[in-house]
Amino acid sequence: MSFANLGLIDSILRTLEALDYREPTPVQKQAIPAVLKGRDVLAAAQTGTGKTAGFALPLLQKLTMEGSQVAANSVRALVLVPTRELAEQVAQAVQQYAQNLPLRTYTVYGGVSINPQMMKLRKGIDLLVATPGRLLDLYRQNAVRFDQLQALVLDEADRMLDLGFAKELDELFCALPRKRQTLLFSATFSDAIRLMAKELLRDPLSIEVSPRNTTAKGVKQWLVTVDKKRKSELLLHLYRERGWDQLLVFAKTRKGVDELEQLLLAEGIAADSIHGDKPQPARLRALQRFKAGEVRVLAATDVAARGLDISELPRVVNLDLPIVAEDYVHRIGRTGRAGATGEAVSLVCADEVELLAAIETLIGQVIRRQDEPGFEPDHRVPVTAPGGAVLKKPKKPKVKLVPGAGARAGQGKIHMGNWFEADDDKPKAKAVRAVPKFGEKPRPKKK
Numbered sequence: 001m002s003f004a005n006l007g008l009i010d011s012i013l014r015t016l017e018a019l020d021y022r023e024p025t026p027v028q029k030q031a032i033p034a035v036l037k038g039r040d041v042l043a044a045a046q047t048g049t050g051k052t053a054g055f056a057l058p059l060l061q062k063l064t065m066e067g068s069q070v071a072a073n074s075v076r077a078l079v080l081v082p083t084r085e086l087a088e089q090v091a092q093a094v095q096q097y098a099q100n101l102p103l104r105t106y107t108v109y110g111g112v113s114i115n116p117q118m119m120k121l122r123k124g125i126d127l128l129v130a131t132p133g134r135l136l137d138l139y140r141q142n143a144v145r146f147d148q149l150q151a152l153v154l155d156e157a158d159r160m161l162d163l164g165f166a167k168e169l170d171e172l173f174c175a176l177p178r179k180r181q182t183l184l185f186s187a188t189f190s191d192a193i194r195l196m197a198k199e200l201l202r203d204p205l206s207i208e209v210s211p212r213n214t215t216a217k218g219v220k221q222w223l224v225t226v227d228k229k230r231k232s233e234l235l236l237h238l239y240r241e242r243g244w245d246q247l248l249v250f251a252k253t254r255k256g257v258d259e260l261e262q263l264l265l266a267e268g269i270a271a272d273s274i275h276g277d278k279p280q281p282a283r284l285r286a287l288q289r290f291k292a293g294e295v296r297v298l299a300a301t302d303v304a305a306r307g308l309d310i311s312e313l314p315r316v317v318n319l320d321l322p323i324v325a326e327d328y329v330h331r332i333g334r335t336g337r338a339g340a341t342g343e344a345v346s347l348v349c350a351d352e353v354e355l356l357a358a359i360e361t362l363i364g365q366v367i368r369r370q371d372e373p374g375f376e377p378d379h380r381v382p383v384t385a386p387g388g389a390v391l392k393k394p395k396k397p398k399v400k401l402v403p404g405a406g407a408r409a410g411q412g413k414i415h416m417g418n419w420f421e422a423d424d425d426k427p428k429a430k431a432v433r434a435v436p437k438f439g440e441k442p443r444p445k446k447k
């Protein structure tokens with residue numbers, strides 16, 4: 001099937017030819033005609049399979065065919081995305097797709113000056129890509145209006161609908177016209193999010209181009225078990241031993257990302273990082289340098305997990321497993337895009353076995369283990385089984401208590417209703433806080 005069969009107009013077909021898009025991907029085959037007809041859509045398709053063009057091409061065509069003029073400060077179609085990097089990328093794709101069309105497209109996101117965005121919105125925008133927080137700021141300042149809005153897209157829809165964006169989205173939904181076309185796209189949808197999504201959609205076409213929550217076929221997944229404290233050392237070892245080239249490494253925390261970047265730089269490896277505490281220009285620069293191949297290793301939090309299209313990225317490493325299983329699918333989806341092959345390697349310690357089991361349940365497969373000689377863990381990672389079961393509990397690591405080392409937050413315990421610091425050796429230890437027995441009056445405080 002060709003793009004022409006889907007009912008796209010000549011000016012768009014010419015653009016697709018120039019981009020060397022020879023035939024529509026499965027999600028495009030189903031989404032493009034449905035969106036052109038004006039239907040609401042809930043589309044689940046694997047990472048890197050052309051979802052952006054799936055919603056952008058038909059929306060751009062509809063906006064062109066209707067031909068109406070966009071009023072000052074107004075928006076006719078809105079695409080909401082969860083991160084600034086993704087906003088930039090989707091906007092670039094939209095701009096490419098709209099290059100032969102008489103339309104204005106633009107993107108707004110936080111972390112950069114709002115004034116140029118306000119100026120640009122004055123003339124009105126046909127298709128706007130935005131992150132929710134900045135869009136709301138602009139709306140509150142009357143820089144953007146939605147009375148002409150006819151279509152709303154939530155890209156990475158499950159992320160957009162989870163609790164993190166609830167406040168902003170509630171306010172935005174109140175401001176949007178109720179009569180509109182709504183399109184939800186993602187690689188992962190939990191059942192709870194599907195239920196919530198249904199509330200937003202009117203007789204939607206449900207597109208499911210692969211089994212639910214699956215990872216891209218071309219991505220080879222494996223894991224190495226290792227003690228937590230040796231993870232960075234193992235990463236460096238694998239990087240050198242296996243001659244790994246470009247690498248996107250995910251760590252759980254911003255601090256973890258910074259520490260990894262510092263370590264890599266100290267080892268003479270060209271590295272950079274992306275996380276929420278970095279100024280936006282530095283985040284964008286890091287991504288550009290990585291895409292251009294100037295940076296060999298990009299360390300990131302899950303802010304880089306969704307949607308980013310890094311051409312021919314060969315490998316993703318999880319230095320830490322993600323807390324939310326769906327994020328695993330998105331993280332490793334940065335490789336193996338547009339039919340390419342890739343590799344996803346996770347460094348897993350005993351503490352993470354429950355996270356591993358949840359991921360394996362979600363993706364419906366047990367990830368292959370491969371030991372790395374010299375890095376066998378002291379704290380064994382229990383074997384997981386199909387369905388995400390943990391077969392044996394990990395041995396509790398013995399904590400050596402150092403007498404007199406002072407209190408450490410979160411390391412005490414309650415025994416017989418009394419709180420003991422970590423360093424106290426129950427039951428000889430003296431209670432820090434006495435809890436009155438049932439029926440006993442609390443002792444008066446000493447003056």
Ligand code: AMP
Binds near residue numbers: 020049307337
């Ligand atoms: P997306 O999932 O939208 O981020 O797209 C993943 C990659 O596939 C991007 O680099 C797109 O430019 C590319 N792409 C999307 N649709 C097609 C197509 N029909 N033929 C070839 N490449 C495509």
